Amino acid sequence: MSVKGLLIVVSGPSGAGKGTVMKGILERDPNIRLSISATTRRPRETEQDGVHYFFKTREEFLALVDKKGFLEYAQVYDQYYGTPRAFVEEQLDAGRDVxxxxxxxxxxxxxxxxxxxxxxxxxxxxxxxxxxxxRFADTGTRDNIETRLEWARQEIAQIPRYGYCIVNDDINGSVEALAAIIRAEKLACWRRPELTQNILEGAMDQ
Amino acid sequence: MSVKGLLIVVSGPSGAGKGTVMKGILERDPNIRLSISATTRRPRETEQDGVHYFFKTREEFLALVDKKGFLEYAQVYDQYYGTPRAFVEEQLDAGRDVxxxxxxxxxxxxxxxxxxxxxxxxxxxxxxxxxxxxRFADTGTRDNIETRLEWARQEIAQIPRYGYCIVNDDINGSVEALAAIIRAEKLACWRRPELTQNILEGAMDQ
Known part of the structure; x- marks a missing residue:
């Protein structure tokens, strides 16, 4: 396949079910890889390096910033978060979706x-x-819940900036919806500028 | 459902398999209706009025044109072809895809x-x-085949003007691809301007 993979950004408030839906699509579609972010914040108890995040020192992180090693990065309060560029580009070039x-x-x-x-x-x-x-999943305080709901409201207000929105009222339905989006996007003509010539000239590698 | 249906335009050269793929999607998805074009040309032997086309006299056709009764119409040589507007708009308003x-x-x-x-x-x-x-399906002359291939080349050259292209090398695969496009398009944020407010204000009708 000469076709590049897709980079699929998934956002949504904590509690929307991102983790479960992403697990579902990764199990369903062997061509998808998960990008793992890097951060300078300390791992929480259940988090593993290289699984949930790449945990880095501030020096390591900033050295990677200097080497243009992040697709994007941001500082949130006094911690850095970023998307390592090399992994994403390698996978996309190999035709895998990220x-x-x-x-x-x-x-x-x-x-x-x-x-x-x-x-x-x-x-x-x-x-x-x-x-x-x-509340069902909660182990924190009431304040914590109010803060998370307010943060969720602010994220939800940004929906119009996204290409697609999946309302997650059913995990399987949401996984199928995400699979449909990925499939449809690969059929978009603007992503396949070589397609017309391939059909007219008989190349089979569309 | 307050959500309007989608109008899905399918084009492609004769021999691409449009008929079979459209039959497949209509069988699979009970929410889709087929728009039937109107024409002034005479029915071919196998064609039925109201199934393949609405066959109309020139006077009937032009009266509908005057009444803005077509979503689009065109004259091809000395015959008219058009898409009756009322059916399409009624179905879309009722939330059905056309x-x-x-x-x-x-x-x-x-x-x-x-x-x-x-x-x-x-x-x-x-x-x-x-x-x-x-050639496999052919009942015509050699000239006829060359004309159809040249016409097909000209249509294929227009692929970049389309939103999506499905290369039909497998009927089931193409039906599934079309179903994925329809599903994904319904999830596009720009088609659902009321979605953010509905989530924030708790309306369940997204």
Whole structure:
């Protein structure tokens, strides 16, 4: 295949179900790879280096910034977060799709750096349902919940900046929706400038 | 559902397999309706009024033109062809998707009149394969085949004007590809301007 892979950005508030939907699509489609972000923040108890994040020192992170090693990066309070460029570009060049879970600010930065990226927002059906899910999973304080809901509202307000929005009221349905988006985007004519000539000249590698 | 249906334009040269793929998607998805064109040309032996076309006299056709009764129409040599507007608009308003098989000229006119239409080109894998299919199905003369191939070349050259292109080398695969395009287009944020508010305010009708 000479066709490049797709970069698929997935954003959405905590509690929308991003993790489960992404796990579902990765299991379903062997051509997709997950991009792992780098960060300077300390790992939480359940987080593993190279699985949830690449955990880096500030010096390591900034050295990579200098070497243009990030597709995008951002400072959030006193910590850095970034998308390592090499992995993404290698996979796309090899025709594999890359899935990137990232917040709205990061997603919009990726879109700027990489306009051909597909942007997907995974939304809860309603704020009421989101609150129910957050409370159900919650181990934190009430303040924590209010903060997360306010942050969710601000992210949801950015939906119009995304290409697609999947309202996640059913995991399987959402995985299928994401698969349909990926399939459809690969059929977009603007992504295949060589297609017309290939058909007219008989090359079979469309 | 408050959501309007999609108008899906399907073009492609004779021999690409439009008929079979459209039959497949109509069987698969009960929410899709087929738009039937009107024409002043005489029915061929196998064609039925109201199934393949609405066959009209020139006077009937031009009266409808005067009443803005066509979404688009065109004169090809001395015959008229057009897409009756009322059926399309009624179905879309009722939330049903409408499939419209039409040549490239007509497809581009529909897109002008109706920019939110989804345009899909169904292409053969190659000209060699198209010629094989046309000769296999052929009941005409050699001249006829050359004319059809030249016409096909001219249509294929217009692929970049379409939103999507499906290379039809497998009927089931092409039906699934069309289903994925329809599903993905319905998830596009620009088609759902009310979505963000609905989620934030708790309306369940996204």
């Amino acid at each position: 899935l990137l879970e990232i917040d709205v600010q990061g997603g919009m930065n990726v879109k700027k750096a990489f306009p051909e990226a597909v942007t997907v927002f995974l939304a809860p059906p309603s704020m009421t349902e989101l609150e129910r899910r957050i | 499939l419209l098989e039409i040549d490239v000229q007509g497809g581009m006119n529909v897109k002008k009149a109706f920019p939110e239409a989804v345009t899909v080109f169904l292409a053969p894998p190659s000209m060699t394969e198209l010629e094989r299919r046309i």
